[in-house]
Amino acid sequence: MGGGVHGGVDLERLSLNQATVEQWSLREAVEGCARHGIGWIGPWRHKVAELGLAASARLIRDAGLRVSSLCRGGWFPAATPAERRSRIEDNLRAVEEAAELGTDVLVLVCGPAPDRDLPGARAMVAEGVAATMERAAACSVRLAIEPLHPMFAGDRSVIVTLAEALDLAERFPASRCGVVVDVYHVWWDPAVEAQVARAGDRILGYHVSDWIVPPPDVLLGRGMMGDGVIDLRRLRGVVEAAGYEGPIEVEIFNQALRDAPGDEVLALLTRRFLSVV
Amino acid sequence: MGGGVHGGVDLERLSLNQATVEQWSLREAVEGCARHGIGWIGPWRHKVAELGLAASARLIRDAGLRVSSLCRGGWFPAATPAERRSRIEDNLRAVEEAAELGTDVLVLVCGPAPDRDLPGARAMVAEGVAATMERAAACSVRLAIEPLHPMFAGDRSVIVTLAEALDLAERFPASRCGVVVDVYHVWWDPAVEAQVARAGDRILGYHVSDWIVPPPDVLLGRGMMGDGVIDLRRLRGVVEAAGYEGPIEVEIFNQALRDAPGDEVLALLTRRFLSVV
Numbered sequence: 001m002g003g004g005v006h007g008g009v010d011l012e013r014l015s016l017n018q019a020t021v022e023q024w025s026l027r028e029a030v031e032g033c034a035r036h037g038i039g040w041i042g043p044w045r046h047k048v049a050e051l052g053l054a055a056s057a058r059l060i061r062d063a064g065l066r067v068s069s070l071c072r073g074g075w076f077p078a079a080t081p082a083e084r085r086s087r088i089e090d091n092l093r094a095v096e097e098a099a100e101l102g103t104d105v106l107v108l109v110c111g112p113a114p115d116r117d118l119p120g121a122r123a124m125v126a127e128g129v130a131a132t133m134e135r136a137a138a139c140s141v142r143l144a145i146e147p148l149h150p151m152f153a154g155d156r157s158v159i160v161t162l163a164e165a166l167d168l169a170e171r172f173p174a175s176r177c178g179v180v181v182d183v184y185h186v187w188w189d190p191a192v193e194a195q196v197a198r199a200g201d202r203i204l205g206y207h208v209s210d211w212i213v214p215p216p217d218v219l220l221g222r223g224m225m226g227d228g229v230i231d232l233r234r235l236r237g238v239v240e241a242a243g244y245e246g247p248i249e250v251e252i253f254n255q256a257l258r259d260a261p262g263d264e265v266l267a268l269l270t271r272r273f274l275s276v277v
Numbered sequence: 278m279g280g281g282v283h284g285g286v287d288l289e290r291l292s293l294n295q296a297t298v299e300q301w302s303l304r305e306a307v308e309g310c311a312r313h314g315i316g317w318i319g320p321w322r323h324k325v326a327e328l329g330l331a332a333s334a335r336l337i338r339d340a341g342l343r344v345s346s347l348c349r350g351g352w353f354p355a356a357t358p359a360e361r362r363s364r365i366e367d368n369l370r371a372v373e374e375a376a377e378l379g380t381d382v383l384v385l386v387c388g389p390a391p392d393r394d395l396p397g398a399r400a401m402v403a404e405g406v407a408a409t410m411e412r413a414a415a416c417s418v419r420l421a422i423e424p425l426h427p428m429f430a431g432d433r434s435v436i437v438t439l440a441e442a443l444d445l446a447e448r449f450p451a452s453r454c455g456v457v458v459d460v461y462h463v464w465w466d467p468a469v470e471a472q473v474a475r476a477g478d479r480i481l482g483y484h485v486s487d488w489i490v491p492p493p494d495v496l497l498g499r500g501m502m503g504d505g506v507i508d509l510r511r512l513r514g515v516v517e518a519a520g521y522e523g524p525i526e527v528e529i530f531n532q533a534l535r536d537a538p539g540d541e542v543l544a545l546l547t548r549r550f551l552s553v554v
Binding site: 115117118149151154187190211213214215218229230234 | 441
């Protein structure tokens with residue numbers, strides 16, 4: 001464990017979620033982590049596909065990086081049974097990719113409704129998770145349901161609160177199914193402390209960024225830690241009090257960061273990780 | 278009751294929230310309602326202030342319009358006790374303005390935190406509501422706490438769920454304090470049906486618009502009813518099953534509607550009110 005304790009959090013826990021540096025290929029991200037002393041990475045499937053699964057796994061392994069999670073499975077609701085089956089098959093592939101990459105956490109972004117029927121779409125999500133569970137168990141991969149901010153209820157996920165994600169996860173053994181706590185998605189929730197405490201050992205990931213006021217964009221307006229109003233120290237305390245001691249992914253969807261040189265982004269996020277997370 | 282039943286809802290229940298036609302003065306909005314057969318209006322205080330309170334009240338009364346609510350009080354949290362006192366005094370004035378305008382409903386948009394302390398700001402909201410209650414009772418005005426969509430937690434309201442609004446409202450008698458159910462703010466909530474049922478006779482207003490996918494803007498991206506993904510018929514059914522039979526305010530913060538001729542907006546919203554609400 002080479003990282004020192006700075007401002008309360010150990011650099012050793014920092015993981016680079018690749019969406020933060022979308023301008024980089026997986027190879028560039030892996031090399032960037034090496035230059036900046038980052039020991040974990042959270043790759044996205046489209047970046048893995050560019051390089052190929054086997055080559056990606058080898059690249060990461062040879063660099064000595066650990067994989068905190070794979071983004072993402074999910075996106076279960078669809079208008080027809082055939083399309084829903086196709087989504088589930090994609091999730092089965094995602095489970096295998098996660099295992100091949102050396103992580104036991106597959107993040108699920110559950111998807112929007114195909115129509116105006118939210119309860120119906122939520123039932124499709126539950127069916128999809130259930131249908132993916134056996135393959136996940138066979139691959140020793142845990143399914144990590146990520147509640148998204150309610151402003152994504154129309155286009156990205158009908159699962160929008162930690163309570164709802166846990167209601168679903170608790171239908172399965174804790175060893176197989178849990179949740180991701182992303183501060184951007186849950187910081188507003190008056191029940192966040194109670195629900196994180198309830199989550200306990202079902203917390204399979206902790207993601208940080210910040211909420212800029214006012215938000216510059218719906219999808220690409222997340223802020224660098226310290227640039228917004230989220231009480232990051234308090235939330236990390238709550239998550240750690242619940243027992244989570246794993247990697248902390250920095251996942252910032254922000255257009256300005258994607259337009260900047262990746263090394264500048266990594267230098268800044270490493271500093272901010274130590275000073276405000 | 279001159280309105281007929283069309284598509285399930287009576288035109289008689291339509292109220293024009295003035296924020297929908299921000300391009301109009303209060304006088305223009307009142308005259309527009311007359312031209313379009315709209316019997317209710319929900320004025321905003323800055324528009325009332327332009328014309329003057331007494332003149333506004335007379336204008337509305339002489340036109341035979343009823344006032345469904347006044348927007349808005351609230352905005353309680355502030356960094357200093359002096360500033361919080363000043364916010365409460367503004368709410369006392371808002372209560373009196375509501376009474377003078379002939380409505381017994383003052384909508385509260387509770388305001389953001391002055392810092393990163395959400396629980397602290399929520400306590401300030403509770404103090405502010407309590408401090409406004411006596412004047413509200415004296416004026417026979419009910420305080421209607423409006424939970425805002427969680428994407429406004431950073432800049433407009435720390436009260437972001439119906440459950441939270443009701444937890445606060447229930448500290449006071451139902452005759453004095455309730456909630457506004459605005460579909461745009463609550464449609465995503467997996468608990469919306471249960472919380473609306475819980476609200477019962479504390480529902481002091483029902484607001485409609487729609488959620489466009491993807492949202493074109495954070496503040497001014499609300500959609501005309503029928504242009505988005507909210508299941509308006511289902512939500513009206515839930516609200517009516519809870520006992521609410523009052524006016525339905527059309528409140529759409531949308532830049533394109535504000536750039537359009539007001540009469541076109543009123544013609545469209547009246548048609549959509551009948552066909553999809």
